[in-house]
Amino acid sequence: MTQHAGFEEPPGADEPIGVPYRAGRRTALRVMVPVAVAALAATGIAVVPALASDSAPALPQVTAEQLVTKVLGGGTSQPEAGGRTQALSGTVRVSTDLGVPAELLAFVQHGGGAAGVAGTAGAAGGGQAKAHDDSGADPTSRLSALLGGSHTLRIATDGPDRQRVSLVEDLAEYDLIHNGDQAWAWDSGSQQAVHYTGLRQGRPDAPGQLPGDVPDTPQQAAQRFLADNAANSDITVAGTARVAGRSAYQLSVKPRQSGSTIGEVKVAIDSATGTPLAVTATASSGGTVFDSRFSDVSFDHPAASTWQFTPPKGAKVTEQPAGAHQRDGQGGSAGHGGNDVKVTGQDWTTVVSFQLPASGSPNGSPSGSSSGSSRAGQPAHGKAPRGLENPAELVKSLGKPVAGGRLISTKVINVLVTDDNRVYAGAVTLPVLQAAAGVK
Amino acid sequence: MSLVEAAEAAGAAPRVAAGPDRATVSGFLALFRSELLLTFRRVRTMALLGALAALPVLIGVVVKIETGGLHGGGDGGPPFLAQVTQNGVFLTFTSLAVALPIFLPMTVGVVAGDAVAGEATSGTLRYLLVAPAGRIRLLAAKFTAALAFCAAATLAVALTGLITGSVLFPVGKVVLLSGDTVSLGESLLRMVLIAAVVAVSLSGLVAIGLFISTLTSSGIAAMAGTVGLVVIVQVLDTIPQLAAIQPWLFTHYWLTFADLLRHPVYWDGVLHDLGLQALYVAVFGAAAWARFSSRDITA
Structure with missing residues (x-):
């Protein structure tokens, strides 16, 4: 490029003397380079995932009933039948767009909510509510934050007695760790923890077992949803899809009753394990209102350290003994x-x-x-x-x-x-x- | 020895002897060294670094004085502030989290924006180009020198944060965001990693600043333009209606450096950030090249 060092370039548009006739074209060509780089990157980023997700995998035909059975059987109630899906870990993106006014959301988040949705306002506290009312680690107020916007959850589960949900926030994290008869809720922002002890073991389907009762993983949301609504819904198999790099059946669930504002719920079910990998709800007026999907998932047993939590030095710990819970x-x-x-x-x-x-x-x-x-x-x-x-x-x-x-x-x-x-x-x-x- | 190998050896020998590659590399290094000295010998650069270094000291002293009032106050204030009183190491993280949105990009904007336009303003650009250095090499040297400033600026914040924190507060095992406790050694390792990620996070801005710098002959205009752009982009990043474009804003993943403080480390955000910075460097680096290599230098 040394030839460009001097004054070989045109002196300027207002000085036409000595302007090489191809200089303008060369400039135009050069301008094309960054544009081309940007375009290449944009197409690469937009097209490659689209290609990956559009290529619906070819899977053997199943009926909707078989799929529903697979989902419910592969989950909570029969450990031996669902042994394959008992252990998993992964990252879940949850996007909720309910169009709820911000003031109302703030109201809900402080535990006085009038418009709790999708079970996020779980039963926590009970008579002990006052004891940890101001605790930043109270699951109810923290998980109702999922009512709006996009959130990233890291989840891990191994059998009915070990679960961990981490809400990944900017410069902060909120964790729920359930291990056997005890559970911890940890809020890094306020450095506060709630310790639940004396939980009943081996009853994964018992309501309120995990404090905060997190349904926002695709698995739990789909299982509950199918169990509750199967009778009053039109359930069909709507093709296949790829979720988190795995082949999945798409189950479409539509309300049979009129009067619901939910138009359709789609559940992507892993073809190999029967684990729900994504749940998408569409309003009857159109538009996605809820989308929860794994961005990566592994069915290996998570490390044992995942379930261990020791409250760090200096943290404020609230004990939540068995009776109350x-x-x-x-x-x-x-x-x-x-x-x-x-x-x-x-x-x-x-x-x-x-x-x-x-x-x-x-x-x-x-x-x-x-x-x-x-x-x-x-x-x-x-x-x-x-x-x-x-x-x-x-x-x-x-x-x-x-x-x-x-x-x-x-x-x-x-x-x-x-x-x-x-x-x-x-x-x-x-x-x-x-x-x-x-x-x- | 086969014929091909012999031919290769014969072909390679004169090339090494002539050493055009070496000349290019050493030429670039010389240029880079002069650019580096030019950047860091400036009083202005020293003042910028000094201001950045003063930030952790300021935060630390304020926290030390106000310790009584901070206990129990979980929300509000910069991140990690509650932990600073218990562990001085967190002063580094707090300082980086405070400096990254505004102070760091401001200083980087000044240095990157001034890189080419400043030379044009002072009338030295044409003399630089008279030397057989080449415009691409000059641009690359300016870019690398600005990156070095990014690293220096991040280090200035991190090191003074660490020193101030360990002088004013007790230092010990570090509590990660996920509630796990790690040893001081591992936390220092993570701190180095975080500083590196923060410095690289600024590379997209360096490329933008360099591009703006090639657009104008006024150093002030290029600096103001770059810093202004940072502010505008950060405002755009907070408007919920623009959620669709926000993942493409170069500031969007800046604070993901905190993901390195989780256990296990959550890499998604950091990798997104680094990928996005690489994209910005490619696009705006190419744009700077397109502009600078075809521009007429009149100053």
């Missing part, structure tokens, strides 16, 4: 009466209702969770955040007036707040909510 585990129904949380309808058209406190009550504003894809109506306790003196007014201010009250409408979750401060919520259309509320 076991009651919590069975507390699904017991909690209903005490907190005035009612569940009406079933499956796709489940509606959860509860009474909002008229003014800020210092302890335990009741809340409920509702969902088309998981067990509905687990009560979650907690305080309203300090700034929210009057949750009823806040919730109402977000809604638009409809017959019978105010409606907070999101892509899938609709919440009706009646004039007498009763909240009806569900992944259902407004008429279903109004019927549940008795509005003409």
Whole structure:
């Protein structure tokens, strides 16, 4: 390139003397180089994964029933039948786009939620809620963060008694580690841990076994969802797909009932192990509202150190002994009466209702969770955040007036707040909510 | 010895004797050395590095004075701040996390933006090119010197963070983000790795700065343009409606260096970051070449 060192180049556009006629073309050619590099990179990045995922693998034909059996059998209830899928580890991307107003999300995250969804507002705390109310490691408040945006989870499981879920955050991490009869919740941001002891062993399907009750791995979400909704859904096999580099069947589940705002749920099921690798929910109005999928997965036994957790020096540890937690585990129904949380309808058209406190009550504003894809109506306790003196007014201010009250409408979750401060919520259309509320 | 090998040996011998490759390499090294000296002998560069080094000292002293008030306050404030009082090593991580979004790119923007345009401003660019160095080699030398500054700037923050932290606070085993505790030795190893990742994270910005620097003859304009771009891109990175393009912004994965503090280490974000930086270097390096090699140098 030494020939370019001097003044061989044209002196400038306004000085045409001595301009070689091909200089302009050479410049144009050079400009093409970075453009070409960018274009090459863009096509390489866009096309290669597209090619990889578009090439639907050829798999033997199965019926929807066989697939559902494979999923449910390969999971929790029969250890020997599902031995192959008992151990796995991997990375899961969870994207949720419910269109929930940010204020409401903040409200939910502080444990006073009115629009819990997909079981993320798990039953934690129970009567002990006050004990670790301000703990950053409280699973309920932390996992409800999954209600919005994209998150990365690292999960590992080995048998019914060992699970670990790590929520990978910017410069922080939140961990749930379940090992035998004890479990830890760890929040790196606040350096706080909650220690659960005396858990029942060998009962993986017991509700509330793992604190926080994380359903956001594709596996758990799909198993629960299929178990709960199989009876009222049209289930078909919709081709094959590649997820995390593995061949999978696509199972399409559509509600048979009308009145649900969920249009379709697609579950990608690993052809070899029957492990659900991806769950995607689409609103009936169109658009993906929930997407949880493995980006990489391994069926090897994770290292034993995965299940070990020792609270680091200087961390604040909250003990959560057995009595409180076991009651919590069975507390699904017991909690209903005490907190005035009612569940009406079933499956796709489940509606959860509860009474909002008229003014800020210092302890335990009741809340409920509702969902088309998981067990509905687990009560979650907690305080309203300090700034929210009057949750009823806040919730109402977000809604638009409809017959019978105010409606907070999101892509899938609709919440009706009646004039007498009763909240009806569900992944259902407004008429279903109004019927549940008795509005003409 | 076969005929082919003999021919090869015969062919290779005169090439080594003539040594054009060697000349290129040593020529580049000489150019790089002069660029390096030019960069680091400047009072301005020293002032930038000094300001970066002052940042951990400032944070450390403030935390030391305010220790009473910080206990129990988990949220708010820079990351890892709660741990600093218990373990001085965390001052390095806090300082890097604070410096990476603003201070580090600002200094890098100044150095990279000034690289070519500064020479044009002071009227020395044409003399540089009169020497038979070649424009590509000059550009490469400027780029490498700016990368060296990235490393120096990151080291300035990390080292003063480590020194200040160990002077002001107790030092011991480090608690990772995942709650695991690792020995001091391993944490220092991870710190070196993090510093390297942070320095390389800035290479995309260096390429952009160099490209902007070839666009103008005003050093100030190139610096302001580069630093302004960093600010704009970071603002874009926070707008939720732009989620589709955010993974392509060069600042998007900067803070993934903290993934090296997990157990097991979570590589996805870091690898994304390094890949993206390589892409930016390729595109903007090519753009800088396209502009600089066909530009008329009038200053």
